[in-house]
Amino acid sequence: MAGSTPVSLSADAAAPAAAQPRKSRPTTPAGEAWRRFRHHRLAVASAVILLALFAIVALGPFLWPVPINEIDFSAKLQGPSWAHPLGTDDLGQDLLARLIYGGRISLAVGLAAMIVAVVVGILVGAISGMASGRVDAVLMWVTDLFLSLPLLPLLLLLTYLFRDSVKSVLGPEGGAFVLIVVVIGGLRWMQVARLVRAQFLSLREKEFVEAARALGASKPRLVLHHILPNALGPVIVAGTIDVAAAIIAESTLSFLGLGFPSDIPTWGSVLRDAKDYLDIAPHWVLFPGAAIFLAVITINFIGDGLRDALDPRRVL
Amino acid sequence: MAEPLLDIQGLKTWFKTDDGLVRAVDGVDLRIDRGETVGVVGESGCGKTVTARSVLKLIDMPPGRFEAGRILWQGRDLIPLDDAEMNKIRSREIAIIFQEPMTSLNPVYSVGEQIAEVIELHQNLSRKQALVGAADMLKLVNIPNPERRVHDYPHQFSGGMRQRVMIAMALSCQPKLLIADEPTTALDVTIQAQILELMQEMKERFGMAIMLITHAMGVVAETAQRVVVMYAGKVVEEAPVGALFGDPRHPYTQGLIRSIPRVDRSAGQQARLESIPGTVPSLLDPPPGCRFAARCKYAMEICTQAIPPLKEVAPGHRVACVL
Amino acid sequence: MSEEEALLSVRDLKKHFAVSGGIFSREVDRVYAVDGVSFDIAAGETLGLVGESGCGKSTTGRCILRLIEPSSGEVWFKGTDVRKMGGTALRALRRDMQIIFQDPYASLNPRLTVGAIVGEALTIHNLAKSRREHEERVVQLLETVGLQPDHLRRFPHEFSGGQRQRIGIARALAVEPKLIVCDEPVSALDVSIQAQVINLLEDLQEKFGLTYLFIAHDLSVVEHISTRIAVMYLGRVVEIAPSRELYDTPLHPYSEALLSAVPIPDPTVKRQRIMLQGDVPNPIRPPSGCHFHTRCPIAKPDCATRVPELRESKPGHWVSCHYRG
Numbered sequence: 001m002a003g004s005t006p007v008s009l010s011a012d013a014a015a016p017a018a019a020q021p022r023k024s025r026p027t028t029p030a031g032e033a034w035r036r037f038r039h040h041r042l043a044v045a046s047a048v049i050l051l052a053l054f055a056i057v058a059l060g061p062f063l064w065p066v067p068i069n070e071i072d073f074s075a076k077l078q079g080p081s082w083a084h085p086l087g088t089d090d091l092g093q094d095l096l097a098r099l100i101y102g103g104r105i106s107l108a109v110g111l112a113a114m115i116v117a118v119v120v121g122i123l124v125g126a127i128s129g130m131a132s133g134r135v136d137a138v139l140m141w142v143t144d145l146f147l148s149l150p151l152l153p154l155l156l157l158l159t160y161l162f163r164d165s166v167k168s169v170l171g172p173e174g175g176a177f178v179l180i181v182v183v184i185g186g187l188r189w190m191q192v193a194r195l196v197r198a199q200f201l202s203l204r205e206k207e208f209v210e211a212a213r214a215l216g217a218s219k220p221r222l223v224l225h226h227i228l229p230n231a232l233g234p235v236i237v238a239g240t241i242d243v244a245a246a247i248i249a250e251s252t253l254s255f256l257g258l259g260f261p262s263d264i265p266t267w268g269s270v271l272r273d274a275k276d277y278l279d280i281a282p283h284w285v286l287f288p289g290a291a292i293f294l295a296v297i298t299i300n301f302i303g304d305g306l307r308d309a310l311d312p313r314r315v316l
Numbered sequence: 317m318a319e320p321l322l323d324i325q326g327l328k329t330w331f332k333t334d335d336g337l338v339r340a341v342d343g344v345d346l347r348i349d350r351g352e353t354v355g356v357v358g359e360s361g362c363g364k365t366v367t368a369r370s371v372l373k374l375i376d377m378p379p380g381r382f383e384a385g386r387i388l389w390q391g392r393d394l395i396p397l398d399d400a401e402m403n404k405i406r407s408r409e410i411a412i413i414f415q416e417p418m419t420s421l422n423p424v425y426s427v428g429e430q431i432a433e434v435i436e437l438h439q440n441l442s443r444k445q446a447l448v449g450a451a452d453m454l455k456l457v458n459i460p461n462p463e464r465r466v467h468d469y470p471h472q473f474s475g476g477m478r479q480r481v482m483i484a485m486a487l488s489c490q491p492k493l494l495i496a497d498e499p500t501t502a503l504d505v506t507i508q509a510q511i512l513e514l515m516q517e518m519k520e521r522f523g524m525a526i527m528l529i530t531h532a533m534g535v536v537a538e539t540a541q542r543v544v545v546m547y548a549g550k551v552v553e554e555a556p557v558g559a560l561f562g563d564p565r566h567p568y569t570q571g572l573i574r575s576i577p578r579v580d581r582s583a584g585q586q587a588r589l590e591s592i593p594g595t596v597p598s599l600l601d602p603p604p605g606c607r608f609a610a611r612c613k614y615a616m617e618i619c620t621q622a623i624p625p626l627k628e629v630a631p632g633h634r635v636a637c638v639l
Numbered sequence: 640m641s642e643e644e645a646l647l648s649v650r651d652l653k654k655h656f657a658v659s660g661g662i663f664s665r666e667v668d669r670v671y672a673v674d675g676v677s678f679d680i681a682a683g684e685t686l687g688l689v690g691e692s693g694c695g696k697s698t699t700g701r702c703i704l705r706l707i708e709p710s711s712g713e714v715w716f717k718g719t720d721v722r723k724m725g726g727t728a729l730r731a732l733r734r735d736m737q738i739i740f741q742d743p744y745a746s747l748n749p750r751l752t753v754g755a756i757v758g759e760a761l762t763i764h765n766l767a768k769s770r771r772e773h774e775e776r777v778v779q780l781l782e783t784v785g786l787q788p789d790h791l792r793r794f795p796h797e798f799s800g801g802q803r804q805r806i807g808i809a810r811a812l813a814v815e816p817k818l819i820v821c822d823e824p825v826s827a828l829d830v831s832i833q834a835q836v837i838n839l840l841e842d843l844q845e846k847f848g849l850t851y852l853f854i855a856h857d858l859s860v861v862e863h864i865s866t867r868i869a870v871m872y873l874g875r876v877v878e879i880a881p882s883r884e885l886y887d888t889p890l891h892p893y894s895e896a897l898l899s900a901v902p903i904p905d906p907t908v909k910r911q912r913i914m915l916q917g918d919v920p921n922p923i924r925p926p927s928g929c930h931f932h933t934r935c936p937i938a939k940p941d942c943a944t945r946v947p948e949l950r951e952s953k954p955g956h957w958v959s960c961h962y963r964g
Contacts, residue, residue: 029750029794039334207746210706211810215760216733225759229750359829474918475692504691504856506915509900513914531830534859534902557906575834577863579886579901580908588841589863591834595799 036309043305046298053295057107060100068097068265077281087283089273095284099291102265106247107295109180109266113246116185118239121192126223128193129200140197147190155249158183159258176260184249192238199231206230233310240303244296251292267292319391321493321525322348322371322410327385329363329370332378336600340366342549343385345626348493353519353526355540355557357533357572361596363549364529368495371527372412373402408438411486415498417478421470427454428466431485438489453484456521457514476507480514487518494519495527500535512539533576537561542632545569548597548607551626555633565635568592568608606637614639645679645715646850647703647818652676652712654698658923668923672698673709674874674930677949680818685844685851687865687882689858689897693922695874696854700820703852704736705729716818734764737811741823743803747795753806754791757781760813780809783846784839801832808839818850825860837864858901862886867955870894873922873930876949880956890958893931929961937962 038044072092079087086095128139159179167175203209209226217225247267253259254268262269267288274284329341341363348354356364369375371387373394387394389405397405414420422430431453432446441449447466454462457480470478479499486494496515500508512535519526528540536543536557543560545553545568553566564570574590594611597603603610609619618638626634653675658668673695680686688696702709705721714721716735724732740746747756758777760766767773778788784805795803804824811819821840825833837860843849855861861868862882869879870891878891889895896913903910915934920926926933932942942961949957952964 029796032796036334207740207742208748210701211738211740211746211807212748212759213706214704214733214736214738215810215814216730216763217759218763221763225751226748230748359831476918504919505858505900506691506896507918508902509912509914512902513912532902533830533904537904537906538902561904561906572830573904575831576904577834577837577859578903578905579859579862579898580903580905589834589837591838592831593835595801595832596829 033309037305040305040308042301043308046301046305049294050298050302053103053291053298054107057100057103060103061097064096064100066094066097068101069093069263077277077284079281079283086287087281089270089281089284090277095270095287098265098270099267099287102267102270102288103291103295105177105260105264106250106267106292109177109184109250110243110247110295110299112177112181113184113188113249114239114242116181117188117242117246118192118235120185120189121238122196122228122235124189125193125196126200126228129197129204130219130223130227136197139193143190143193146187149187151187151249152252154187155183155253156256156258159253163258172261173264176264180250180253180259181246184246188242188245192235192242195234195238196231199234200227203227203230234307236310237303237307240299240306244299244303247292247295247299318349320347320388321350321390322346322527323386323388324367324371325386325388327367327370327387328383329366329375329380330383331380338599339549339602340380340599341370342599342602344546344549344551346544346551346554348525348527350492351519351523351525352542353528353540355536355543356527356529356546357531357536357543358546359531359596361548361599362546363599364546365497367546368412368497368527368529371495372406372410373397373399374412407434407486407491408489409491410493410495411489411491412495412497413479413482413486413499415501417475417482417502418470420482421478423470426467426469427473427481428468431466431481431488434485435488449488450484453488454481456487457481457484457518459484475503476510479503479507479511483511483514483518487522487524490522491524493525493527495529497529498531499528501530501532508535515539533561533573545572548602549599550607550623551636552608553633553635553637554626555630559630559633563630563633565629565633565639566608566637567612567614567639571611644681646682646717647680647852648713648715649679649699649703650677650713650715652699652702652714653710654695654702654707655710670922671874671925672922673702674925675712676871676874676876678869678876678879680850680852682817682850683844683848684866685853685864687861687868688852688854688871689856689861689868690871691856691897691919693873693919694871695922696856696871697822699871700738700822700852700854704738704820705732706738730764734814735816736818736820737814737816738820738822739804739807739811739824741826743800743807743827746807747803749795752792752794753781753786753798756795756806757809757813760810764814766814776813780813781806783812783843784809785835799832800828801835804828804832804836805839808836808843812843812847815847816849818852820852820854822854823856824853826855826857833860840864858898870897873919873925875930875959876957877931877960878956878958879949880958884953884956890952890956890964891931891960892935892937892963896936929959 070093074092075088076090076092077088078084084094084096086099088095124139124143128136162179166179169175170178204227209222212222212226250259250266251268251271254266255272257272259269260266270288271285277284324344324346327341327344331338331340344367358364382395421427428447428450431450432443435441435446435449436443451462451466454466459465459477459480473481500511503511515526530536540557543555543557544551545566547568553569560569561573564573571590571592575592577589592611597607597610605620605622606624609615624636624638626636628634652673654673656670656672657666658670659666676699678686688699690696698707701707703714709722721732754777757780758773761773761776767776777791781788781790786802786805825836828836841864844851853861853864865882867879868882868885869876870893872893878894885894886898889898896915899910899913913936917934920933928943928945929947932938935942945961947959947961949959952958958964
């Protein structure tokens with residue numbers, strides 16, 4: 001057995017201080033991760049920007065109480081001014097108010113879709129990783145099947161097919177939200193499932209899991225106490241990237257007119273409305289585009305930072 | 317005295333890490349003469365591996381850097397040399413074998429190609445000649461069917477056989493010094509015995525010197541002529557092998573020798589192992605004075621104030637202890 | 640030893656792992672990891688189990704604990720067959736038998752505090768009535784293995800290898816077991832730390848009347864700590880003898896070679912070394928007859944066809960060789 005040879009003896013070149021009890025530094029694994037995350041400057045800056053974006057979106061309507069649908073043809077297609085800091089659209093509606101409102105929807109869709117994807121992914125991955133054998137084979141077959149589906153056409157088809165029935169139950173806005181979140185989340189869980197399964201397969205064999213089994217720990221306890229917490233690092237990273245992907249997916253749907261009802265602004269739908277006025281009102285395209293860009297790129301940088309901070313090799 | 321083959325003087329190799337400066341090697345003097353086997357022993361983190369890698373300048377810089385000292389190879393300091401000049405010395409004059417024979421060979425090339433590459437680089441031979449040379453080397457290290465196995469890939473060899481391949485590769489340019497970094501730690505005892513015997517045989521044949529880095533006192537006792545004991549980045553004792561085991565002077569060496577269970581003694585003679593209390597100090601901010609003081613049963617006040625220098629207590633026997 | 644006085648009796652234990660391959664994942668080969676192992680351990684003694692990589696010693700230890708399900712054979716613990724135990728009985732068994740692992744880095748959950756790791760058994764088996772009792776017991780366990788009470792709230796990464804091994808030992812002691820399987824508990828530790836842990840294990844044995852199955856590849860450590868030693872080669876026990884007797888008069892040629900290969904930290908000792916040729920054969924297709932015949936210096940033609948029985952050559956000294964003992 002390869003495991004019967006000393007392991008720590010080669011460590012002195014790679015990590016000269018690895019065996020020392022560490023002093024004067026955060027002691028919890030979370031503290032360690034935070035310490036490493038702070039070293040990633042781009043990620044920290046991104047986190048600050050993203051938090052600001054969330055704050056604007058959450059508090060904006062109180063600070064900028066302009067209605068999103070106040071039509072004023074005398075002020076249509078205006079560039080940025082004191083009255084309309086981000087300008088107006090073809091109906092003279094205030095863009096800042098519309099983007100703040102749209103940001104709420106876009107970010108909420110991103111987060112909710114990520115949660116759906118991560119929850120489904122963890123469930124499938126965990127069951128697959130613990131069960132092995134036939135159950136594992138079937139679940140992984142399903143995962144591969146989903147992975148091979150072309151995402152965008154399917155998104156379009158599903159929203160087109162179910163839009164009306166869901167809307168009749170949950171109302172136009174709520175219905176669109178649930179449908180979009182479920183469809184995006186339901187088509188993005190596969191990566192998480194694969195990650196979780198791989199983590200489970202390797203963690204299952206770890207000696208600390210074996211030790212817990214030897215103590216008589218039940219299967220749920222093994223999973224919830226010992227395996228899952230150690231598998232979460234990569235999942236969190238994948239989850240952040242999923243938020244960005246979901247925001248883009250929602251924008252795409254809205255852009256194609258299959259998202260929320262056309263009178264409700266989202267970053268994607270504002271962009272779609274603006275596309276015909278590219279040459280006369282460039283600000284109209286610029287601001288929603290910039291908002292999407294900023295949200296997605298900061299989330300991706302944060303994902304990078306988390307990847308470094310939660311690297312299991314450095315935690316274990 | 318003849319000029320030593322390798323003469324390390326006051327070497328300090330430090331590493332910059334997130335947590336601060338790690339003084340992995342902190343003022344090491346080490347001399348190796350032609351054709352002798354010097355054992356460098358110590359526990360993990362004592363700096364023995366970093367010392368060995370410093371000689372070949374295999375330390376990543378940054379985070380590592382040479383803070384002070386000289387590494388004299390046949391009188392010439394290696395520290396200022398650039399990579400191109402070092403490459404003329406690596407393999408051709410100083411070769412190294414590592415602990416993990418599993419990871420030190422490239423899995424996508426056959427072992428013959430890997431040995432041939434070394435031969436080609438350093439001896440100006442054609443590929444074909446080099447491959448013949450590779451087969452000869454495999455034969456030399458007692459690998460059965462060398463002509464056939466030269467085309468095999470690393471995964472087709474067992475751990476012991478891979479270490480033989482590593483030795484063949486290291487010796488293919490007939491170096492004057494072979495650095496063996498824990499060459500048998502990953503191997504079983506019966507295979508370890510085979511490899512140690514092979515190294516002995518190769519040494520007699522090529523007359524090279526060996527720097528044997530290990531944590532196993534038994535391996536050193538059976539192979540080395542001279543032993544250097546390291547602790548927390550420093551040399552604490554240096555002696556001919558007989559004197560070191562027969563009359564160890566440094567409390568750390570004494571503790572190390574007494575803490576090993578002995579197969580050749582009955583349990584009655586050694587009812588309880590003597591252990592060294594505590595753990596190795598951090599190399600981040602090592603304590604002032606003797607680094608062993610905190611674990612030493614003879615420690616006095618003076619031990620925690622100044623670092624004791626190595627002083628000669630008998631011919632060739634030097635100890636860094638105030639006692 | 641008769642079966643009544645043994646705390647643990649292993650009889651003809653086998654564990655074969657299937658190697659699957661091909662498009663339909665059929666079983667194409669089998670690894671004979673443990674291939675008919677029998678031994679007894681008396682209460683309070685330490686049985687050393689030695690052998691080289693791949694000899695099946697760790698698998699044997701895990702089969703006894705049923706961390707790995709044995710393929711066949713019997714494991715009797717205090718008069719009950721461990722292999723036939725169901726849920727409740729198996730849970731009770733976990734309080735009697737524990738394990739200490741080799742790798743102090745992989746054997747502790749990095750996301751739990753030391754207190755949570757050591758106290759986990761108390762939670763699982765409801766061994767503490769109140770939170771205070773729980774904490775008191777954890778502190779007591781930490782002190783038993785030589786750690787400080789304030790280590791309770793720290794995480795494993797803050798400890799050195801030796802200290803982590805102590806945490807692992809405290810975890811095993813929490814259920815007050817009778818038998819502890821020590822799977823290479825000191826192999827990953829530095830020499831000076833090894834001695835600390837070995838001494839601790841010996842002290843605990845005396846204090847709590849523990850019985851150890853001590854698995855290791857380092858023969859000098861095993862000789863030091865064991866009452867009796869079983870030598871394994873390719874899934875089979877080739878020799879069992881009282882510790883000192885094995886070292887003084889090994890009977891099986893493999894034990895003899897293994898012992899002579901151990902380097903002795905004394906340059907004045909010169910010994911005749913028996914050099915074994917080649918490597919340990921692949922356990923997927925172990926040699927026929929006596930597994931050792933391909934490397935045995937005294938092998939005769941019939942060693943390749945006849946499987947030697949483990950028989951008692953002298954009282955308490957068992958060997959499985961046609962030509963020795």
